[in-house]
Amino acid sequence: MTEEELKQLKPAVTVDARGTYCPGPLMELIKEVRQQPVGSVIELISGDAGSAKDVPEWLNKVKQEFLGVIPGDGFWRIFAKKVKDM
Amino acid sequence: MSEKLAIIIASEEYEKSHVASMIASVAAVSGVDVSIFVTMNAVYNFLKENVEKKNFTGGKLYEQIKEKxxxxFYELFDSAKMLGGLKIYVCSMVMDILKIEKDDLIDIVDDHLGLAAFLGIMEGAETITF
Incomplete structure (x- = not known):
């Protein structure tokens, strides 16, 4: 998805994990992926540079959908979609 | 990567327990079956007494982890246990030598095991040692 398309998304939940260190942001995302119903868009805000690379890798591994990332000033907005139960 | 991961922590160095907990967490939430074997001096890091007082042997990064x-590491293990398949075993021999009971160990420890049992767990698993 393009940045413009990502900005139009209405996430079911936004997790602000700024202030936690690797693998904190990923773990916060996972909690939400578990809890939200299938079809939900989840936004993760991370201040950890690794997350922008780590999260897509994890989503791919567990077969959930990575929608994209918007880089901010010292943080990253990462969008994921829950496509199956886990 | 194999779907089974075994991590042996033998050193008391704080950073080693920390990196073990990071790898274990991400693996556990990625569907990997993770088993941790805590042995030798690493057992001191899993004693309630030392965890309560944050009495750990660490280097420069440990100081930064505390400061920031x-x-x-025990919090990372704890959240991994809630979200994925992770078991923590402490070496029976070390418990014998130090005369410690399961109650002396922090609650995230599942059980104590001998080497034959842990070798059984390691069979077919990717193994990392710290």
């Missing part, structure tokens, strides 16, 4: 108030 990053999650400690």
């Amino acid at each position: 108030k990053a999650a400690m």
